[in-house]
Amino acid sequence: MIFIGIITALIACCIDIAIEEGSSAKFAFLKEQVDKCVAEECLVYPFLYWVLLNVVPVVIGSALVVYIEPVAAGSGIPQVKCYLNGVKVPRIVRIKTLIVKAVGVTCSVIGGLAVGKEGPMIHSGAVVAAGISQGKSTTFRRDFNIFKYFREDHEKRDFVSGGAAAGVAAAFGAPVGGVLFSLEEGASFWNQSLTWRIFFGSMISTFTLNVVLSTYHGRPGELTFAGLLNFGKFDNTSYDFRELPVFIVMGCLGGLSGALFNYLNFKLTVFRIRYITKKYVKVLETVVVAACTATVGMGMILYLNDCKPLGEDPTKYPIQMYCADGQYSAVGSIWFQTPEASVRSLFHDPPGSHKLTSILIFFTFYFFLSCWTYGLSVSSGLFIPSLLTGAAWGRVVGMGMEELFPGQTWVDPGKYALIGAAAQLGGVVRMTISLTVILIEATGNLTLGLPLMVTLLTAKWVGDYFNEGIYDTHIQLMGVPILGWEPPPLSHNIYATEVMSCPVVTFNSVETVGKIADVLTNETYNGFPVVDPPLCPDGRNFGTFRGLILRSQLIVVLQHKLYNETAESWSHKGFTIKYFRDAYPRYPTIQQVHVSDEERHFTVDLRPIMNPAPYTCLHNASLPRLFRLFRGLGLRHLVIVNDNNEVVGMVTRKDLARYRVEKHMGRMRLEELTILDR
Amino acid sequence: MIFIGIITALIACCIDIAIEEGSSAKFAFLKEQVDKCVAEECLVYPFLYWVLLNVVPVVIGSALVVYIEPVAAGSGIPQVKCYLNGVKVPRIVRIKTLIVKAVGVTCSVIGGLAVGKEGPMIHSGAVVAAGISQGKSTTFRRDFNIFKYFREDHEKRDFVSGGAAAGVAAAFGAPVGGVLFSLEEGASFWNQSLTWRIFFGSMISTFTLNVVLSTYHGRPGELTFAGLLNFGKFDNTSYDFRELPVFIVMGCLGGLSGALFNYLNFKLTVFRIRYITKKYVKVLETVVVAACTATVGMGMILYLNDCKPLGEDPTKYPIQMYCADGQYSAVGSIWFQTPEASVRSLFHDPPGSHKLTSILIFFTFYFFLSCWTYGLSVSSGLFIPSLLTGAAWGRVVGMGMEELFPGQTWVDPGKYALIGAAAQLGGVVRMTISLTVILIEATGNLTLGLPLMVTLLTAKWVGDYFNEGIYDTHIQLMGVPILGWEPPPLSHNIYATEVMSCPVVTFNSVETVGKIADVLTNETYNGFPVVDPPLCPDGRNFGTFRGLILRSQLIVVLQHKLYNETAESWSHKGFTIKYFRDAYPRYPTIQQVHVSDEERHFTVDLRPIMNPAPYTCLHNASLPRLFRLFRGLGLRHLVIVNDNNEVVGMVTRKDLARYRVEKHMGRMRLEELTILDR
Known part of the structure; x- marks a missing residue:
């Protein structure tokens, strides 16, 4: 856990610093261009530079995701959630995914998309945990011969929740908050000693x-x-x-707005699954979004005349645009920084820093931009854009309160921006x-806890009335058999006989190699019951249950040829748990194991x-x-x-996850879903 | 949950205000007496008053606990922990317990014992939750006919964790912190929807x-x-x-000191279980402790000459004693307030408010006093005395740091007092x-989180090397079959056949009333398997398993005489789940149900x-x-x-809890315990 903590933090630092330096250079360059061109009336050049500086990093990030590791797209939180729920998501905790994720998110944030770096950092932590706890890397073909005890699904999962x-x-x-996140979104079995390790x-x-x-x-x-606090210190x-x-x-507003966001994103994602399937089209879509983001930003800076005197606002790159000398464009200051810094501005700018209309227009555009962005084939987080959208409308509420209660000390638009940000994010992800x-x-402020x-x-509450949280929606669209927290209601009269798959493929306690190889080739099941054959095998009798054997165990048996005819006894062959630990977690497929015709008659x-x-x-x-x-x-079975x-x-x-409750406008209906296998 | 929250808070407010007013009156009176007697050299009178004002409330509180509801003794946290673990602790969530607890803790705090009110408040919340969720009170024979759905063990337990x-x-x-406490100490199955209700x-x-x-x-x-914060605001x-x-x-120091505390308290509790069994002796012991507390306080005030100029220290009742005019006794100010207020003083008194020797002596006495007090037959919490002990030695460390690093701004004795308090409490209760x-x-301070x-x-870590937390120690002494978080190590080669109780008392699917009545009278089991009788009942065969029936269900069947001979069919008798819900949770005993000789031949x-x-x-x-x-x-079975x-x-x-790991100085040994049935 020490290593996991340190390495996760170092990766986060790298991402942080790369984004900070990259954005800084980008906005410094753009500011220079804009300042120069306002006088010379050549604003089309800074606009083109902006588009270019958005598109280039985004294309890099997107190409990495699309062509190298598609599972690194998005925030990774739905995938981590599935993993912790007990579902195997392929390639989710590999080093390649980590690298693509870290580089990808740096590119997309520098590329100015409406994304944050927080979700990918969480995913990175999960990958680091999975890697370190195993003490080996299959990608780099290195086995450090440590932590062998942890080479097992349950142990690995515990570490991933810690990561x-x-x-x-x-x-x-x-x-x-990290511990609680891991519990609220992931864990199912609360374990004291695990918790304090996490x-x-x-x-x-x-x-x-x-x-x-x-x-x-x-x-x-x-x-x-205080500069280490992401959102600045509230005093x-x-x-x-x-x-x-x-x-x-x-x-309530946040719940409504979040539900709308989720609904639109759901429709968009369905559209993407259906029509945006070619790889180059995926990259193209990100280019369009990146260009649009720059266009919206430039348009707002051009057409919204929101000038404020310099010196009050702590922005790093104030641009003057058409403002008088000694003034700067307030809209420009929101766009000419990373979304995270914009959130901080909206939280801490003194009252009167922004005009009502510009904030409202910003909110409208940013809401749709972030909705469009989430689900693109880039590595991107959802926390910051939601917080920014919410901070914008929260600040609008704050301005309204200032109008209603003028001169009251407790009316602080920054506080309302924080509440609005929380409401919007809560409405989207439904965490409490x-x-x-x-x-x-x-x-860094406890007072606003309540x-x-x-x-x-x-x-x-309000959001749950309409639909599910965004992560659950995406998990459902991924077709993953995730199990909810509670058994579906209205299911008390459904019995195991209706849920189960039958007939079952079983093995006898002593089975021929040929049958094992055939079954593993033809069936995709991961677990097989071992039975005593029925005394009277007329097809109407079942075998008596003796135990359960896993596909991975059978593969290892075939791979090491642990057959009765070749081994005098098990102990002589040195058959130990080591075989399984060494192969974990990437067992060969049945096609990779050769079984000769002669061996097919041997037994195991x-x-x-x-x-x-x-x-x-x-x-x-x-x-x-x-x-x-x-x-x-x-x-699992x-x-x-x-x-x-x-x-x-x-x-x-999968048999259990078929039964889901369709929740629509408060009414509930139990329905059997067909899980899409992708 | 709304009602539970409100009523728990109101009870807490009553306790708070009663203690505040009571202690205030007591200390105002004592201060007056002391001030008068210092001049007239009659200090023995204020001392006697002090002893009297300690003993009287303590006797009331102790008598309530000893004679009316012994289960209300102590903090109640071990009992609540057992309850949440799935063990039925008799009378733990009754209204009588709540009343005795609330009045008792008020008395013991006013009585000046080294106790806090926090543990009992937690227990109170649990009782309130259990009561409200059932919508009826058996004590008051009122059934509000609401929440009938919750009249079931699992539902009730969920509410208790919320309480x-x-x-x-x-x-x-x-x-x-409340939610986390409930999870760290109680819950076993983390459930998202339950958590957010809590x-x-x-x-x-x-x-x-x-x-x-x-x-x-x-x-x-x-x-x-800020006055609402228990321990004052750290700025x-x-x-x-x-x-x-x-x-x-x-x-480390806290871990060591906590482990010593637990060891001494363990020995003391064993002594109490063996020798202090008579009710009047129990009350007498509390009287001795109460008188000793006053004696220690008076002795310290008399013999420690720790004078500080008035006006710096924010104590409410400064006493002058032998100090010069315009000064007050710093030791007196610690003793002349509730332990909670003393904690606050040690946290916030400016540097130089206390003398090293007086704090050291105070720590020594208070450590043993609080160790002696916990486990007395009074309603008492452990949090505040542990915090106070820790704050005392923490402040000593702070003074040492001031000597070592003079003039450094970050050396603040109040901060070290807080860290010391945390270390001591952590060492005793082992929560993280x-x-x-x-x-x-x-x-109210987040900065000191790390x-x-x-x-x-x-x-x-340090404490766990030596022994278990105080609550677990007491649970073990109570002989409750609580299950830990992890299966005992070294137990992988123990099989169900070794753990299980056999032979089992079973019922046939259709059973005679006589046999049911006899079994319920002679056996104490709570669940019985229902079987098809073996075809060849030669004693070597077992019955085929058909289902499980609970003692409570059988009792209800006998009580309502749901026999085959008196009912034409089940539906005609109007046999519904209502019978069970109405009887829950206090089912009659088998002795309270009359079965006539004729009925004994009927079947069920x-x-x-x-x-x-x-x-x-x-x-x-x-x-x-x-x-x-x-x-x-x-x-449960x-x-x-x-x-x-x-x-x-x-x-x-009980069969599982027998296997415990004896942990002694870091070595582990699996042993089978004999659970004491009390």
Whole structure:
């Protein structure tokens, strides 16, 4: 966990610093061009430069994702969520994915897209955890011969949840928030000792990040330096009892706006799955979005005349545009920085820094831009654009409050911007407790805890009335058999016999190599019951259940030719768990294992290898009972037996995930889905 | 959850205000007496008054606990922990317990014992939750006919975990900390929707508390008023990179000191269980402790000459004693307030407010006093005394640092007092993440989060090397079959057949009333397998498993005489789940149900009532597998079947809890314990 924390933080630092330096250079250049061209009336050149400087990095990032590792697209949070839920998502925790993700997100943020770097950082943490805990890298063909004990699905999953937490800790400087994120979004079985290991990793991660970044910012050793807080320090922001209704209303707005966002993004993603399938078209789409982003920015700067006196606003690259001398364009200052810095501006700019209309127009464009951007084939996070959209309309509410209650000390547009940002993000992702803590830690302010909680809870409630959170929507579109937190309602009268797959492919305790090879070739199942053959094999009887054997175990047996005819006994062959640990996690496929015709008649004794007492269930168990067993113990398959302990069927995650509740405008309906296999 | 939050907070407010007013009156009176007697040299009278004012409330509180509801003794956290773990602790969530607890803790704090009110508040929250969620009170014989759906063990347990969280939220003003406490100490199955319900309740609880207390303090509506923070507001307390080793050392000290505390308290508790059994002796012991507390206080005030100029220290009742005019006794100011206020003083008194020797002596006495006090037959919490002890030695460390690094701005004794307090409490209770968050929320300071985490983790590590946390120690002494987070190590070669109880008492699907009545009278089991009788009942065969029936269900069947001979069919008798919900949770005992001799020959068809598909396990399952099933699904009993689905045994929590790991100085040994049935 120490290593995971440190390396995750270092990766986050690299991304952070690369983005900081890249954006800085880009905006400095653009500012120079704009300043020069305002006088010479050649604004089309800075515009073209802007488009170019957006498109080039974005094309690099997009090409990396599309041609090298498509699974690195998006924020990675849905994929990590699936992984923690117990679903194997191919290639999700490989080093290649990590590299593409880290480089890709740097490119997309420098490319000026409406994206953040936080989601990819969380995914990076997960990859780091999966890699380190195994003590070997298959990509680099290196085995450090350490941590062999952890080469097992459950152990690896525990580490991945720790890595995700370390990622959150590094992304937001929020160690407690990281632990809660990992639990709220991922874990199913709360385990005290695991939790404090995760907590330890997150702490190390935050600590490393603070040490590195405080040195980078020229204040080595000052771990409490406020510049390390992502969203700046909120000072003395008190609130009044009577403001709570306002926060609740803002929560509702956030829920509505988030639900709309999710709905539009859902439609867009369906469209993308159907029509944007060619690789070059995917890259082309990102180019269009990148160019549009620059166009919208330039258009707003040109046509919105929002001049403010210099010196008040702490922006780094103020541009004058058509403003009088000593003034700068407030709109330009929002566009000429990274989205994260814009969030900070909206939170901390003094009252009166922005005009109502420009903020409103900014909100409208940015809402649709970020909706269009999420789901593109680039590595991109959703947190920052949602926060920025929310901060914009939150600031509008703040301005309204200033009009309504002039001269009141507690009316601070920055506070409303924070609440609005929380509401919007909560409406989109539907997290409550972890998001509250993350925002508290990222702003360094505890006083606003209660308002944030109220807002986030309301946003979740309102949003949940319309649709699911964006991550769940994307998981559903990925066709992954993820299991919810609770068994689907209205399912109490569905029994195991209806859910299970049957007839089941079973093996006898001593089985011929030929049958094993054939079954592995023809079937895709991952687990097979081992049975005593029925005494009277007339097709109407079942075999008595003896144990469960996994596909991966059978593959290893075939690979090492652990047959009865070639080995005098098992111990002589030196058959140990080492075979399995060495092969983990990338077992060969059945096609890669050669079985000669002679060997097909040999037999294998499955009894020493199989799991002799796996979890089983009776055929008359109800669906909720099966569900709790899968969810509580993280199972992947369950053998269904009848009263005589004979195998009658198998239930897998997919069988359970078929039953989903269709939730539409508050009404519920249980329906059987056809899971798309992609 | 709204009601639970509000009522828990209101109870907390009552306790708070009663203690505040009571202590205030007591100390005002004592100060007056002392001031008068210093001149007249009659200090023995104020001392006697002090003893009297300690003993009287303590006797009331103690008598309530001893004679009315013994289960209300202590902090209640171990009991709540057992309850959430799935063990039924008798009378733990009754209204009588709540009343005794609330009145008792008020008495013991006013009585000047080394106790806090926080633990009892958490227990109160749990009782409130259990009561409200059922919509009826058996004590008051009122049934509001609401929430009938919740009259079931699992639902009730979920609410109790919410109530405990609301209790923490009310005790420390820490809603997030409350949720984490409830998870770290209680829950086993993390459930997203449950969590955010708990979070909601905690939030409501904090909100209500803040509204009431801000009104009480004369600042209505000011929810962010710093006086609402239990431990006062820490301002601008930054720390330096190089201080972290100091924090780690302090964590070690806390771990050592906590381990010593737990060891002494363990020995003391064993002594109490053996020798202090008579009720009047228990009350007498509390009287002795109360008198000793006053004596120690008076002795320290008399013999320690620690005078400080008035006006610097914000104590409410400064006493002059033998100090010069315009000065006050610093030791007196620590003793003449509640322990909670003393903690606040040690955190916030400016540097130089206390003398090294007086703090050291105070620490020594208070450590042993609080160790002696915990486990007395009074309602008492452990948090505040531990924090106070730790704050004392933490301040000593702070003074040492001032000597070592004179003139450094970051050396603040108050900060070291906080770290010391965290280390000591962490060393005693061994919580990490929840305690970090609670302390962050109770001090309103986020900056010190990282130092607190480092300290608490170190304290836990060091402490765990020596013994278990105090709550786990007490649970073990209570003889409750609680299950840990992980299956005991070294248990992979123990199989179900070794763990299970056998032979099992089973019922046939259609059973005679006589046999049911006899079995219920003679056996104490709570669940019975229902079987088809073996075809050849020669004693060597087992019955085929058909389902599981609970003692409570059988009792209801006998109570309502749902026999085959008196009912034409089940539906005619109007047999519904209502029978069970109405009787829940206090089912009659078998002695309260009359079965006539004629009825003994009637039969009962158990099939419509029994659970036809409970979780079962094969006889060759290993102990860790059984353990995960119990822990993950919260089971109380599990039927063990053989290969032919015949019942060969039953495993209960007690069977599993027998296997504990004896941990002694870092070495581990698996041993079978004999659980004490009390």
